[in-house]
Amino acid sequence: MNFKKIEDLLRFLKENGNWDSVYEHSNALEVALTSQSIDDIFGLITKDSSAPLIYESGCGSGVTTAQICSDLSERGINKYRLVAHDVRKSLVELARSRFSDNDNVGLELRSGSDYSDIPDESVDGIFSLNTMVPFLHAYYCVEKDSQAHRDYLRETSRVLTEEKPLILTYLWKSLVLVKNSKIDKDIPFRVKLYSNHPAVEIFLKVLDEPFKK
Numbered sequence: 001m002n003f004k005k006i007e008d009l010l011r012f013l014k015e016n017g018n019w020d021s022v023y024e025h026s027n028a029l030e031v032a033l034t035s036q037s038i039d040d041i042f043g044l045i046t047k048d049s050s051a052p053l054i055y056e057s058g059c060g061s062g063v064t065t066a067q068i069c070s071d072l073s074e075r076g077i078n079k080y081r082l083v084a085h086d087v088r089k090s091l092v093e094l095a096r097s098r099f100s101d102n103d104n105v106g107l108e109l110r111s112g113s114d115y116s117d118i119p120d121e122s123v124d125g126i127f128s129l130n131t132m133v134p135f136l137h138a139y140y141c142v143e144k145d146s147q148a149h150r151d152y153l154r155e156t157s158r159v160l161t162e163e164k165p166l167i168l169t170y171l172w173k174s175l176v177l178v179k180n181s182k183i184d185k186d187i188p189f190r191v192k193l194y195s196n197h198p199a200v201e202i203f204l205k206v207l208d209e210p211f212k213k
């Protein structure tokens with residue numbers, strides 16, 4: 001099975017119905033981040049912020065948290081606060097033990113849909129790594145969940161500072177949404193085009209439809 005487009009993946013899901021079967025296919029999507037686009041993302045995060053505040057939603061055991069720390073360090077960014085969170089207590093505890101000697105990193109038991117205690121426009125970047133596929137799955141295949149995902153996008157947009165990014169990826173194959181409040185307040189994000197892959201076009205529709213209702 002070769003997934004060339006998100007549609008292929010969605011068709012496969014509808015027929016097979018579970019994510020584990022998709023994870024067997026490392027080529028599920030072909031939207032890849034390049035080192036240049038990663039530089040660009042970290043440039044957005046650090047723009048106008050000498051000590052950026054970053055959230056990571058769905059950090060699991062902290063594998064991708066370590067990846068973010070290493071990317072920040074490679075770019076000479078050593079002053080930051082990274083709050084990594086997950087809904088599974090055992091994973092949060094595991095991740096907490098991994099980062100016990102890193103004062104820049106904090107671990108929280110928190111859902112990505114609960115940012116209610118975080119002030120408006122206070123965050124410089126939100127990562128949700130290897131979680132993009134469940135995001136799209138919920139939108140396309142489990143229609144009743146689409147409101148939860150609209151709420152998620154609204155909340156992440158509320159807490160992000162102007163022009164700061166939300167990065168949704170699957171195996172580092174990525175879509176980057178940049179907070180947009182100047183162009184149209186009803187569409188809180190615009191997609192930063194790092195690729196002309198059809199996935200980007202599909203994702204634009206995901207963003208466009210709910211916010212125009």
Ligand SMILES: C[S@@+](CC[C@H](N)C(=O)[O-])C[C@H]1O[C@@H](n2cnc3c(N)ncnc32)[C@H](O)[C@@H]1O
Nearest residue numbers: 057058059060063064086087088111112129130
């Ligand atoms: C596929 S794993 C990815 C974990 C990690 N980012 C990685 O790549 O190793 C998805 C993670 O999202 C977490 N998760 C699911 N729903 C969540 C939510 N609403 N808020 C935060 N985390 C969530 C799961 O517990 C799981 O650890």
